[in-house]
Amino acid sequence: MILVVSFPEDDHTAVVVERLRALDHEVVVLDTATLGSTESLELAYATGEADMRLHAAGVEHDLQDATVGWWRRLRGTPPDPSVTDPAAFGFAVSEITEVFEGVIASLPLAWVNDPRSDGAAHHKPWQWAVAADLGFALPRTIVTRDPDRARAFVAELGLGRVVTKAFIARADAWRETHVLDADDVGRLDQVRFAPTILQEYVPGVDLRITMIDGAAYATEIDATATSLPSDMRMVLDEAAVRPVTLPDAVLTQVRTLMGRLGLVYGAVDLRRTPTGEHVFFEVNPAGLWQFCEDLTGLPITDAVVAALARRDRARVMT
16 A cells, blocks of 8 residues: 555546556555544554554544655644634644554655655755855855844945845745845844745756756756746746756765655756856756646656556565
8 A cells, every 4th residue: 555645636636546547556646634624543552562544534444554654745633623712723733643643653664765864855944055065156154133143244245235034935925036125125023933044146047956866857947037037936937948867976965865864756947047056946856847848748657656556566576
């Protein structure tokens, strides 16, 4: 059995699950957002044995049958909607989360990605530290809540030479990667409310490198002539997009980065400057790939399906 920790509305999850089932793999989707309402984790323990079951859509799944896990995307662990008292709400969330995380830690699965490595690798400061240690070029970056430090950084690099971005791309609080203008500089007092990334703007062409099992599927996204060259995500319809082959030295760095972060899958973002230098921005352990596949024809979905199917077959044979 392949246990998919995600939710059906995620289009990447849906296509991979459909493909795996077509190959006769048993696939169970565990949506954390339903564990306090329509679905449930049911546990029992005795000397020498543990029983962990998922009740979902009227079906009981024995999680001891799972061999492979795909840690894709989570939606939190909210309680039943009828729980409205704040104290009761917080207590229910805590209890649901404790059970879920305990079950995940108990399952000896072949993970893509291992949840512990995935959780750590989502943190940009850890990514930047590892990338710097591996010799990647990095843009000058500060993280600060000090308005004076922020103003000094912008003054040193110059107006139009600094971008700000979010640590996490939240759907309910979306922030594009944005080049600071004079109005933004006038609002820098607001950095005191939350740690803020300020980063040197690096001109060049974006590279989205989707890594799976050491294989690299590299997409070049040239947004330099678009309406928003600072954030290619917002202007894919304007950008020139094509598959590319990475230089051997860069590919080696990326593979080493993935290994150091403990990731099987990851979407790595680099920017190639006009001088040919490859600058590291970040890696998203649950990054999107379908837009790259749609625009280039790169067989990334095939690679994800194959990675999960291969691990399931290997575990069944042993």
